[in-house]
Amino acid sequence: MDWTLEVVLLPVADIDRAIEFYRDKVGFSLDHHTVNEHMNIAQLTPRGSGCSIVVGNLPAQSEMEPGSLRGLQLVVSDANAAREELLSRGVEASEITVFDKRDGGTFFGFSDPDGNTWAVQELKVRAEKPLIPRDVRTGSGAK
Template sequence: MDWTLEVVVVPVSDLDASVAFYRDRVGFHLDHDTDAGFGRIAQLTPRGSGCSVVMGTMPNLRAMPPGTQHGLQLVVADARAAHAELVGRGVDCDEVVVLDERDGGTLFGFRDPDGNSWTVQEIRARAGQPLIPRADDA
């Protein structure tokens, strides 16, 4: 049986501001923003990812205090290009650090408006071999 990780909850204090941050600054695709009557939920997905982030006002999405999700990780083929893209969109990013010259050893971080933290890791092999084949590559 396959077990796939497809959604991670990101606890936020202001849903509108967070959707704008992840969509407009980080570049995630807004899959849906739904008002269920008793609460609102938004789901966003990074391009090329099989896992999305969910945030909202429903009680189960408020179990963690805003800003307490740490250790989330994104993988890109070129960390310096990703860093420049995010900084160009107004995201406050840490400097790119090379911990190891081997593939996978180049990283930088950023935080959302609530302080939830992300690490961006460079894996150059993703340029030619994405984990999930892109529709435009078919």
């Protein structure tokens, strides 16, 4: 049986600010934003990912301090290009660090407005072998 990680709850102080940051600056696709008498939640997915983040006011999120998640990890095929894309959109990103010259040893990081931190790892193999093949992707984030 497969067990897939598909959603990570991200604690934020301001849902609209988080949507703007992750959609407009980081480039995640906004899958849905649901506001009703029971909830205000938004699900956003990185392009090419099978896992999304959810920001909102779900009970589990209210148990977490905004900005308390550390070291969430994204993977890209080109760290330099990814970092430049974030910088061009106004996201502060750390310098690139090469811990190991082999594929997978290059990283940089960034934080969201609440202080949740992200590590971005370069795996060049993802250019030729994405986890989700481009021809089977659906939705607005498919490329």
